Amino acid sequence: xxxxxxxxxxxxxxxxxxxALTPGAGFAADLKRSPVVATxxxxxxxxxxxxxxxxxxxxxGADTGGARRFMPPVKPQPWTDVRDALAYGAASMQTGKGxxxxxxxxxxxxxxxxxxxxxxxxxLSDGGKRPVMVYIHGGAYNGGSGGSPWYDGTRLARRGDxxxxxxxxxxxxxxxxxxxxxxxxxxxxxxxxxxxxxxxLALRWVRDNIAAFGGDPDRVxxxxxxxxxxxxxTLMAMPSAKGLFHRxxxxxxxxxxxxxxxxxxxxxxxxxxxxxxxxxxxLRALPADQMLNGLKAVDPIAGTGGVYMGPVLDxxxxxxxxxxxxxxxxxxxxxxxxxxxxxxxxxFVGWDLKVFEMTWEQVVAKLPGQFNARIDIDPETVVAxxxxxxxxxxxxxxxxxxxxxxxxxxxxxxxxxxRAKAGAPAYVYQVDWKSPKDGGVWGAPHTIxxxxxxxxxxxxxxxxxxxxxxxxxxxxxxxxFIAFAHTGNPNCAAIPAWEPYTLPRRQTMVFNTPASxxxxxxxxxxxxxxxKVPFTQFGT
Numbered sequence: 001x002x003x004x005x006x007x008x009x010x011x012x013x014x015x016x017x018x019x020a021l022t023p024g025a026g027f028a029a030d031l032k033r034s035p036v037v038a039t040x041x042x043x044x045x046x047x048x049x050x051x052x053x054x055x056x057x058x059x060x061g062a063d064t065g066g067a068r069r070f071m072p073p074v075k076p077q078p079w080t081d082v083r084d085a086l087a088y089g090a091a092s093m094q095t096g097k098g099x100x101x102x103x104x105x106x107x108x109x110x111x112x113x114x115x116x117x118x119x120x121x122x123x124l125s126d127g128g129k130r131p132v133m134v135y136i137h138g139g140a141y142n143g144g145s146g147g148s149p150w151y152d153g154t155r156l157a158r159r160g161d162x163x164x165x166x167x168x169x170x171x172x173x174x175x176x177x178x179x180x181x182x183x184x185x186x187x188x189x190x191x192x193x194x195x196x197x198x199x200x201l202a203l204r205w206v207r208d209n210i211a212a213f214g215g216d217p218d219r220v221x222x223x224x225x226x227x228x229x230x231x232x233x234t235l236m237a238m239p240s241a242k243g244l245f246h247r248x249x250x251x252x253x254x255x256x257x258x259x260x261x262x263x264x265x266x267x268x269x270x271x272x273x274x275x276x277x278x279x280x281x282x283l284r285a286l287p288a289d290q291m292l293n294g295l296k297a298v299d300p301i302a303g304t305g306g307v308y309m310g311p312v313l314d315x316x317x318x319x320x321x322x323x324x325x326x327x328x329x330x331x332x333x334x335x336x337x338x339x340x341x342x343x344x345x346x347x348f349v350g351w352d353l354k355v356f357e358m359t360w361e362q363v364v365a366k367l368p369g370q371f372n373a374r375i376d377i378d379p380e381t382v383v384a385x386x387x388x389x390x391x392x393x394x395x396x397x398x399x400x401x402x403x404x405x406x407x408x409x410x411x412x413x414x415x416x417x418x419r420a421k422a423g424a425p426a427y428v429y430q431v432d433w434k435s436p437k438d439g440g441v442w443g444a445p446h447t448i449x450x451x452x453x454x455x456x457x458x459x460x461x462x463x464x465x466x467x468x469x470x471x472x473x474x475x476x477x478x479x480x481f482i483a484f485a486h487t488g489n490p491n492c493a494a495i496p497a498w499e500p501y502t503l504p505r506r507q508t509m510v511f512n513t514p515a516s517x518x519x520x521x522x523x524x525x526x527x528x529x530x531x532k533v534p535f536t537q538f539g540t
Contacts, residue, residue, distance in 0.1 A: 050158065052158055058205075072195065072197045090103040112166045113163065113165050131221060136231050136232055139226070141172065147166070180314060218246065230255040232250050235248075238319065244336060340412045346442050347444075350443070358395045364379045375534070406530055412422075430523075447463075490509075497518070510522060
C-alpha cells in the first residue's frame, strides 16, 4: 500500500502544524502559496520557510514489501493528483526506534529536497542549475534515515545556493540479505545488494527530476558520514551508478572490501536458522517486525554481536571490491574528498566515564575489542608504541587514539593511498576541532563533522555547540563542502590552499580553530605502526 498518498485538507493542516514544531521549519499551511513541482511521477506540494522550499517524503520507488521483498526496486506508479510533501516518509525497518515520530516500514523509498527560495519561486524550474548535494545517512547498513534533524538541509541550501537531498533506503536484512545461494529463485538473485540498488534508483530520480527543483543533474555530489560514506565508496565501484554523481565525499566511513558470497551465505543461513524458516515463501510472508529477530544471530565470521549485513560481491550489481586490490576504475573520474575525525572512538565509548579511569593494563586488555577483527596486532606493542610517541598521553588518551587509528582511520588511509596510486588523488581532511560539550572531554569524535557541514548546530542531540567558535568551524567546513559541490575542488576563501593527497607527502587539511592548516602525513608514526599488519574491513 502507498503510505504517502495525498492527505485531505484536515490532514494537511495537521501535518503543517507538526512541521511548525520542527526546528528550522515554521511552515505556514497556506495552500495557494505552497510550492508545487511536477515530477516524472506526478505533482507534489511542498512548503516554504527561512528562504528555502522544502519537499519531504518524495517517493522515488514503489513499495518493497510483500512479494517484492528482496527484489530490486522499481519506479513508483504515476499519480494524477497533487501529493503533499510536508512530512518525512517512512524509514526502513530497523531494530532501533528511528527518529522521533518516525514510521518504520518496508515501504521506505523516499527522499527529501531543500532548494533556495530567495525571491518568489526561485529554486523551482528557474534554470538555476545549482549544484546538488545528496546526503546518504549513516548507521552502518543497519539503521538510520534521511530524516534526522542533524541532516536538515535548510542552512546548507541557503548558505551555498545548492539543492540538498537526503535519502531513505532498505537496510539490514531487507537491503542486504544474500539469498542467491540458498534459494534457486531468480527473484532473490540480487537480494544481497538491493539496499545499494535503492540508492542507484534514488540517483536516477535526481537525474530525471532535480532540474525542476532548481538543481543541476550534471553536478551531483554525494556526501555521507560513517555508514553513509561506506555506501558511497561502494557506489563508486558499481557500474550501474556510474555517471549518476560527479563528486563524492566520505566522512568517517569507508568500504575497502565488500562481503564475499560464501561468508554472506553463512550469515544468511544463520539468519534463517534464528527465525526457524526454511523456504522463501515463508520468509516473504513473515511480518516485517518479526523478520528483524533474525538479526540477533551471532555473526559466524566476527563471532560477536548481531549478524552483519552489508554489500556483497555478488558478480551482478557489484563485480569488484571498492578499494581492493586498487581503487575501482568506475569511480576514478569522480573527484573525491575523504575524511576522518581525530578521536573517532570517543563517539562510541566516550560516554562511559569509567573509560577515563582505565589503567595501562586495562587498555591492553580492552584494545582488541575495539579493533574488532579489523586488525590483529599485539596490544602491548601498540600501547608501548603510543607511550613512546605521545609520552604525555594518559591511558584513556592512548585507548582512544589507538582504537581510532586501528578501527576507523586505517581504511581512510587505504582509500586515499589507492586514489593517489591511480593518479586521481583525493582531498583528505582530519577534524581536530574539539566539541565544547562537557568541557571538551569528547575531543573530535565520530559524527562531529555532520553538524559542522550542515550547520545544524542547535539540532536535538548535537554535540557541536552554538558559540562563536562552533559557528566559525562550521562555516569553514560548510564552505569547503559547498565549493566542492560547485566545482569538484574544495578550495575557497574560508580555508588555506588545500592540496590533494599524494605519495609520499600525504597532504591533509586539518580542520581546527582559530585556523585550519595543511599538514603532511599527520599522525605518521601511528600510520606506520599499523602498516605492519593487514587491515580487514569489518564484515568482509
